[in-house]
Amino acid sequence: MKARCCCGALLEAKALEEESPLSYHLHLGCTACANWVTASGRLEEITQLVERTLWSNEGRHELDRLPPYIELLVREEVESYAAQAGCRVITVAVFHEARNRGRVAWAPAAKDRLANIPPQIRSMAKVEIERMAIEQGLSEVTEALMDEAKAKFLGMRGRP
Ligand SMILES: [Zn+2]
Missing domain, CATH: 1.10.8.550 (Proto-chlorophyllide reductase 57 kD subunit B)
Structure with a gap:
């Protein structure tokens, strides 16, 4: 699914906020003008508007809390897990799922x-x-x- 700005250019998924497990807010920016749009809904709904791997703000925060030398490794680990699982959106749940893999x-x-x-x-x-x-x-x-x-x-x- 693609979303277009009123100027006609494509909108690109830029940031995602996790409000609750049933409510997500996706911020899309126009690729041509300065317009911003927010799409709200369930994860499977907003995922349709995401074309490239996107970390949620909360998922990114989990990453930021790690020491810099581990951060890069964890980022790669989580992104490769997400790619294998076929999810373009990396939420806190995906982050922990990837981190816990094999441990439990x-x-x-x-x-x-x-x-x-x-x-x-x-x-x-x-x-x-x-x-x-x-x-x-x-x-x-x-x-x-x-x-x-x-x-x-x-x-x-x-x-x-
Ligand atoms: Zn525009």
Whole structure:
């Protein structure tokens, strides 16, 4: 999908803000004039307007927090992971997914339960659960950990 400016030139994806797992804001700049446009929507919607690999502001922030000598390595690692996975947009979720790759395994039963999580929040849930596993020193996500994660997520959602 391509978006055009009112001047007729193509708009190019320049920056992405992650507001929530269901809401993203993509800033597009005109390639000919000084016009800017913001497209808001779900990740799969705004991804259609992104032609080249684009880091979200929040994803870039994760990268900026690393020491400079690791930053370059991590950037390459994450970008090659994203390219293999076919995602042009590098969000915080993709960043952590790439970083955690190979470090946390999923027990088959836990994997089945992950598949039952609605697609809109699955990648976020996966990252969050893997983070919990790493924090607890586990090398595998078990059903017990998923129960714990579920209680934690529901607790978060239940708070006013
Ligand atoms: Zn224009």
